[in-house]
Amino acid sequence: MRLVAEKLGGERGGELLFHGLDFMVSAGEALLVTGRNGSGKSTLLRIIAGLLAQAEGTLRLEGEPAAFEGLAAAAHYLGHLNAMKQVLSVHENLHFWQSFNGRGKYSIAEALERVGLGEIGHLPFGYLSTGQKRRASIARLLTSERPVWLLDEPTAGLDKASETQFAALMQEHLARGGLIVAATHLPLGLAGSKELALGAPL
Numbered sequence: 116m117r118l119v120a121e122k123l124g125g126e127r128g129g130e131l132l133f134h135g136l137d138f139m140v141s142a143g144e145a146l147l148v149t150g151r152n153g154s155g156k157s158t159l160l161r162i163i164a165g166l167l168a169q170a171e172g173t174l175r176l177e178g179e180p181a182a183f184e185g186l187a188a189a190a191h192y193l194g195h196l197n198a199m200k201q202v203l204s205v206h207e208n209l210h211f212w213q214s215f216n217g218r219g220k221y222s223i224a225e226a227l228e229r230v231g232l233g234e235i236g237h238l239p240f241g242y243l244s245t246g247q248k249r250r251a252s253i254a255r256l257l258t259s260e261r262p263v264w265l266l267d268e269p270t271a272g273l274d275k276a277s278e279t280q281f282a283a284l285m286q287e288h289l290a291r292g293g294l295i296v297a298a299t300h301l302p303l304g305l306a307g308s309k310e311l312a313l314g315a316p317l
């Protein structure tokens with residue numbers, strides 16, 4: 116499986132943010148998208164997730180497992196916002212996403228254990244701290260099996276221990292044949308990852 120972009124261009128509000136991007140990410144690889152604020156990192160991730168149309172160029176997933184039809188169906192998108200309902204419990208939110216995205220390797224209880232939230236699945240999502248909200252959202256990646264992880268500033272708000280824990284989860288995903296595209300200003304602890312720098316040098 117590999118994600119291939121050719122001459123990819125993205126725009127917002129009629130302004131071309133980037134163009135002519137060529138990259139390839141194979142199973143087991145991570146691509147870190149870097150660049151100054153406003154350079155288009157989130158825009159690129161949203162295009163890959165199928166939430167925005169590209170302005171130009173092509174994007175395709177080759178050789179994806181038969182269970183997934185196309186890139187959008189194979190992708191987990193973890194955006195800046197956590198896409199969770201504040202008044203539903205953590206468990207209820209994850210149950211919704213699991214029903215929507217399909218089952219994964221981990222049960223909801225196991226996924227919450229993996230992110231260190233085993234004790235608070237019953238709490239309304241809105242009660243959680245910023246870092247706990249992010250960890251609950253990371254648990255969403257584990258409760259449904261999707262090989263392409265698209266992560267926008269995934270470690271924002273995480274403490275050091277949680278960063279290390281998440282790095283291990285990403286390594287595990289890569290070792291199982293997944294791939295990752297992550298927009299980040301911080302190192303993610305993924306040795307050997309590729310980098311795509313958008314815009315003028317920082």
Ligand SMILES: Nc1ncnc2c1ncn2[C@@H]1O[C@H](COP(=O)(O)OP(=O)(O)OP(=O)(O)O)[C@@H](O)[C@H]1O
Pocket residue numbers: 127128132150151152153154155156157158159298
């Ligand atoms: N709906 C929109 N309409 C017009 N312009 C937009 C829209 N959404 C985003 N933009 C602009 O597009 C540019 C790129 O935004 P984007 O969020 O992709 O940047 P980024 O590289 O992820 O930034 P950051 O590092 O701050 O997260 C910004 O200048 C932003 O203001």
